[in-house]
Amino acid sequence: MDDKKIEKRIMVPDNLDVQIDDKRITIKGPRGQISKDFSDPRFSKRISIGRSGNEISIVADSNEKKIRSLCGTIAAHARNMIGGATSGYKYKMKVFYTHFPITISVKDKEVQIRNFVGEKGARTARIIGNAEVNVGKDELEIVGVSIEDVGQTAANIEQACKITKRDRRVFQDGVYLTGKYLETGERIKG
Template sequence: MSRVGHLPVEIPEKVEVSLDGSIITVKGPKGELTEEFSPRLNIEIDDELVISRISDSNQDKALHGLTRSSIINMIEGVTEGYQKKLELNGVGYRALKKGSKLELQVGYSHPVVIEPEEGISFEVDGSEITVKGIDKQLVGQVAANIRAVRKPEPYNGKGIKYADERIRRKEGKTA
């Protein structure tokens, strides 16, 4: 039984939530997000948003809590937004912002250029990159794509890592 799914979702004053069948649109000060959810769930909007499921199958139970969490993430995204911070570690590793694009020099013979997806912006401050946006999933995916350009390696610690990530270091060869 989903204990999370049964709780009602409070809608802040500055957020407008509309429902069209199984498509939910959330509008707020930072933008608008639209997502389609499973038609196997009943979503009702009054002063607060209430989600109920049709049956007690395992799939419906899983979707129940997931849907509620996704709607809360949409509401938080259009009010506050999301951001992920990445750090560059390594001699000569640097990031530059050229227009809206991000250019990384991380030890390859050529710079790696990353174009932002719609709704994503980059900020560069020295060796720190900040990925900002209103869609939590998209911000996390873009940050993961940047990290995948040069993952941190365990011997010297060089690479791109999340700001709160801790790299487990390995001991090198002994003579």
């Protein structure tokens, strides 16, 4: 069973420009460009990434569990890259507070959270990669081409508002993720 080859194919829309250089996939689309390197010294010789027509193919020389799972991981990343280059990703977050009004601002590549539970200093969260943060009155929108950058930026903001040494049932202040969407408005499952 280990001598069977594994192959995963991903369809590429016509409006995208895909370049594959060894283990690096670069996708250019209407929303922007995204690039990711999948080289790993443990598996580089056993997995090959190529393009045939309007498909990206990931081929492994073996049916081992680690190789199979790595093929699936690369295919999932490629699908996310295609989705980001065609329509982009948008995460929505909501600001909750009970007594002290939280003010949020964006400065350089940081989100600053002020007056959190009455604190004097500002809490900061890093904006990862090319993600953009749009601040509303009580809402935040994180927009970007890479789902990883958008998701990690949302996680950084949520973690910056973490309350310690207080009862979470009473002190529910914070900034929380309320939805994951494509920029077209379609909701992402998960």
